[in-house]
Amino acid sequence: MAETLTITRLGARGDGIAEGPHGPVYVPFALPGEVVTAEVDGERGRLVSVETASADRQAAECPLFGHCGGCAAQHVAPQLYGAWKRDIVVQALAHAGIETDVSPLVDAHGAGRRRVTFHARLIEGKAAVGFMAARSHALVPIAQCPVLAPGLAAAPDKARALAALILPRGKPLDIQATETLGGLDMDIRGLGKADDRLRMTLVEAARTLDLARLSLHGEILIERRPPAATMGPAAVVPPPGGFLQATAAGEEALAALVTEACAGARHVADLFAGCGPFALRLARQAKVHAVENGAEALAALQRAARNTQGLKPLTTEVRDLFRRPLLPLELDRFDAVVLDPPRAGAEAQARQIALSKVPLAISVSCDPGTFARDARILVEAGMQLTRVVPVDQFRYTHHVEVVGVFTRPAKHKNKGKGGRP
Missing domain, CATH: 2.40.50.1070 (OB fold (Dihydrolipoamide Acetyltransferase, E2P))
Incomplete structure (x- = not known):
């Protein structure tokens, strides 16, 4: 049934949201401030026409937009787009009960998806x-x-x-x-x-x-x-089908945030290290211990490290961090810990970091929801979330990367929540 709706905001997946008589109605490809006609079925609406267009509406870049499911937001002009993606991170943190400043969105599309x-x-x-x-x-x-x-x-x-x-x-x-x-x-x-x-x-x-x-x-x-x-100073041959950050610019942006946060650290643990996008860059300034469940990825990292001059000692360990996270006694020997887990997050590892004395943790996440869940664990243990940066390497989609920097104040360095005296 066709209805006239006024769109009030953008949802986390890029749908325009209108307030209907029975609750929110989600209308793909509609923008805040627009009056639209949509065929409504429950909470879903199919856009029929835009009666009053938003100034934030732009022409789509691809003729398949709206039919192909790869992109959700080609119609969103840059200013609204950046605010929308940043707000995804803000809302995820708020849902976890965390109030903190969130930086503006970093555009890391670069030359495009590789x-x-x-x-x-x-x-x-x-x-x-x-x-x-x-x-x-x-x-x-x-x-x-x-x-x-x-x-x-x-x-x-x-x-x-x-x-x-x-x-x-x-x-x-x-x-x-x-x-x-x-x-x-x-x-x-x-x-x-x-x-x-x-x-x-x-x-x-x-x-x-x-x-x-x-x-x-x-x-x-x-x-x-x-x-x-290329990963920093090294050339890496990942295993077939192996993970790479979606764009080269995205990897550079994330790595720059990680290495900046680790400045001054002498010994760093790189957890969920993959084939080394962070470890190989960090090894120019610190000793690095890279931990990853994929033996082939670590083998690629090791080959690259052997063929790269100027790196400090870089060790590797094959380990399933979901089942066997590093424990506090293992973590305490590091000055900083970097985590870049898959979409499921790193809850088990975050709990061990919370119990440790490690003074600095940098979390890189492709899912703001699991990032916020794990951040809550660290914050409740007394660590401070001092920086949050959203990074956009999945242009026109609802996906957004997050880098969070956690520091442990001196009075908390010997005691996490429920931790050791």
Whole structure:
């Protein structure tokens, strides 16, 4: 049923929110201050038309915006966009009962996204690659994407060529493409086991498509050139499908905040270290102990460190920090601890930091909600949240990174909440 609504604010996922007679109504692609006509079903509204447009509305960059589910906010002008993303962090902290200053949003889009995962399906008998429609499992085929870095311009075509060799076997695929110094690095997921004939076909395709590396479920089929990424002073070859920050500018921005916060620390623990975006930079100024559950990622870090001059001692440890977080006696030997956990956060590790004497903790998070939950643990233990910086490397989406700096006042350095005397 079509209704006329007045949008009052933006929600955490970028939907315009109107106050309906039975509660809030969420209308994608509507902006605060706008009067819109929408078809309303419960708390969801489908935008039909904008009757009164906001001055903060801008033309979308991509013709697929509104159909493709990859972006939520191409229609939002920069000033409102920056305030909206910052407010996501503010609201997450407020929900956790934390009041603190939050810095303005740092734009870390740079040249664009350097890694992307395409979905591949058969549509009318032909291979198609793209992204899913919003709130749907329907594939939206794409030929190009404006938020991708220039080095990924050919990635959709190359992913489609690979998919055409596999999709007739009847399984939907995910194909991750990463821009590297050596060219495109691609990893195919979803196929399952492949016979020798298909493997050889894919190897030949990698040559034809001039890929740096091609992998199948993380197993390297061919590496023609090292698919390296620069991390501070080092060149790192991550494992197939391995994690990288979404943009090179994003990694630089996050690393700059981390290294600045650690200035003066002589011994730093880098937890959830991955293949070393922070550890390799920190090792220029301090001894570093890097801890990560992925042995292949740490092996990549170690290889890079061995081939990089001017680093202080850098040690590594394979350890599941969700099941076996570093304990207070282990943490107490460090001057600073850096955490960069996955979206689930680092609750178990935060509780051990709260019980420790470590004077400085820097939390890097891709989820403001779990960041705030873990921050509450540290704040309740007497640590002070002295700086919070939101960083935007997922332009036009609702995702936002957060860097938080926690210090322990002198009177609390020997006692955390419920901790040791």
